[in-house]
Amino acid sequence: MASLWSVWSLSLVTFACFGRACSSHCPVLECWMVPDKARAGASNNQEKVLLNVRTDGHHAASQDAPPDGIKRIYSVGDPAATLCHRSLCPLSGSAHKPVCEISSFLPHPSTVKWAASLTESAFSPLYLQADWMAASIQGLDAQLGVSNVLRATTGTSDLDVVLSVSTTTVAVTAGLGEPVLLDCQFWADRASPLSGFAIEWRHQFRGSGEMILAYDGKADRLSDTPEQGATIDFAGLHQNRNASLIIRETKVSHTGTYICMVYLPNLLAQVTMELEILEPPSLSIHPASLPLIVTGQSVTVHCEASGFAPHSLDLSWEFKSPDGKTRSLGPGRISGHRQAWDGTYSQDTRLELDTSTLDLGRGGEVTCVGEHPGGTRRASGTIRIIGFSTPSIEDSMAMVGVALVLYGLIKFVSWTFIPSVRTSFICARRLKRG
Numbered sequence: 001m002a003s004l005w006s007v008w009s010l011s012l013v014t015f016a017c018f019g020r021a022c023s024s025h026c027p028v029l030e031c032w033m034v035p036d037k038a039r040a041g042a043s044n045n046q047e048k049v050l051l052n053v054r055t056d057g058h059h060a061a062s063q064d065a066p067p068d069g070i071k072r073i074y075s076v077g078d079p080a081a082t083l084c085h086r087s088l089c090p091l092s093g094s095a096h097k098p099v100c101e102i103s104s105f106l107p108h109p110s111t112v113k114w115a116a117s118l119t120e121s122a123f124s125p126l127y128l129q130a131d132w133m134a135a136s137i138q139g140l141d142a143q144l145g146v147s148n149v150l151r152a153t154t155g156t157s158d159l160d161v162v163l164s165v166s167t168t169t170v171a172v173t174a175g176l177g178e179p180v181l182l183d184c185q186f187w188a189d190r191a192s193p194l195s196g197f198a199i200e201w202r203h204q205f206r207g208s209g210e211m212i213l214a215y216d217g218k219a220d221r222l223s224d225t226p227e228q229g230a231t232i233d234f235a236g237l238h239q240n241r242n243a244s245l246i247i248r249e250t251k252v253s254h255t256g257t258y259i260c261m262v263y264l265p266n267l268l269a270q271v272t273m274e275l276e277i278l279e280p281p282s283l284s285i286h287p288a289s290l291p292l293i294v295t296g297q298s299v300t301v302h303c304e305a306s307g308f309a310p311h312s313l314d315l316s317w318e319f320k321s322p323d324g325k326t327r328s329l330g331p332g333r334i335s336g337h338r339q340a341w342d343g344t345y346s347q348d349t350r351l352e353l354d355t356s357t358l359d360l361g362r363g364g365e366v367t368c369v370g371e372h373p374g375g376t377r378r379a380s381g382t383i384r385i386i387g388f389s390t391p392s393i394e395d396s397m398a399m400v401g402v403a404l405v406l407y408g409l410i411k412f413v414s415w416t417f418i419p420s421v422r423t424s425f426i427c428a429r430r431l432k433r434g
């Protein structure tokens with residue numbers, strides 16, 4: 001029996017290394033055992049252990065020595081199969097592996113107000129007298145984050161998941177004003193004597209944290225928190241253990257790390273996720289219709305980028321001649337960032353188009369380009385340059401046209417408004433003849 005197990009476990013390990021480890025089964029997870037800091041003199045070396053996940057509730061006893069480099073093999077009973085997600089199965093030969101950490105866990109009553117009712121009887125069940133561990137696992141490509149609290153019958157390698165909290169929205173990006181769902185599901189072993197739960201959602205950004213929501217599920221009581229435009233579906237929470245946070249309309253201030261914490265009496269597990277608000281800029285170019293300029297003259301064009309978040313933006317200018325060739329005109333003179341009341345940023349750039357130094361030919365399209373993580377935006381204007389050194393037929397004709405119009409205008413003005421000049425001119429001629 002023992003040798004059968006060792007063949008089976010080795011083949012599983014081999015499979016985990018060389019194949020899709022678990023297309024239809026639960027994985028054998030490689031985890032780092034994080035040393036217990038509280039234990040005096042404990043070495044700081046992390047050790048590798050294997051979690052052999054099973055959903056059927058039967059633990060296969062192992063008396064064998066684990067393979068090389070592995071400290072211990074645990075058999076993990078996971079009836080909810082949260083550890084059997086496909087993102088926890090590495091592809092064959094791939095360097096990408098799920099990240100798993102396991103450490104010992106000490107059950108203790110929570111001191112926070114919204115979880116206090118869970119342990120108010122002050123009687124600590126015998127059930128808690130066991131070895132407890134906490135595992136935190138990140139699936140491939142940020143598809144899943146799971147945090148479990150596991151109970152071991154003292155002295156064995158058999159662990160059972162008692163509380164599991166998971167999220168499929170580890171990293172979320174959303175545009176401004178969109179609704180967002182931050183997923184958080186939990187599972188608690190109904191066979192355990194620990195009844196009742198509490199939920200807490202926290203938000204952190206650049207070192208400052210705030211509570212978004214705290215709910216005592218046993219007393220069905222929501223703690224007072226400032227309005228954040230976020231809620232949970234309480235019916236779904238009680239029926240399906242769905243503690244997902246619903247943000248109705250994102251603002252720039254919603255950016256940051258979110259923590260979904262689930263309390264059971266004496267136990268706590270949490271998952272974290274990142275929300276990024278990505279809003280590309282709106283660009284406008286001034287003057288909207290660029291003036292006709294004469295060679296040697298210069299004109300300043302101005303481009304304004306507004307309403308974007310986060311503040312990383314690359315502004316630049318491009319010039320496209322009528323033959324379709326595009327070249328860069330550089331960044332121009334870029335201003336600093338300004339922040340609007342809604343948290344979005346604006347920034348502008350000015351470009352001096354000096355026709356005596358820049359070879360712009362007869363003109364073309366001048367484009368302001370804003371490259372932003374949320375997308376690239378452009379705004380263009382057309383510029384016409386006259387008096388080019390070898391004028392084209394159109395330019396010559398335009399110049400002749402302008403000259404004719406000017407001549408006509410002078411004529412008209414002189415004949416209409418300066419009759420005295422005309423009369424004196426005629427008199428002068430008559431005098432001359434006479």
Ligand SMILES: *[C@@H]1O[C@H](CO)[C@@H](O)[C@H](O)[C@H]1NC(C)=O
Nearest residue numbers: 181185233236240242244246
């Ligand atoms: C959890 O609840 C939210 C809000 O009601 C819903 O949109 C989402 O689909 C639910 N998730 C699951 C896995 O049921």
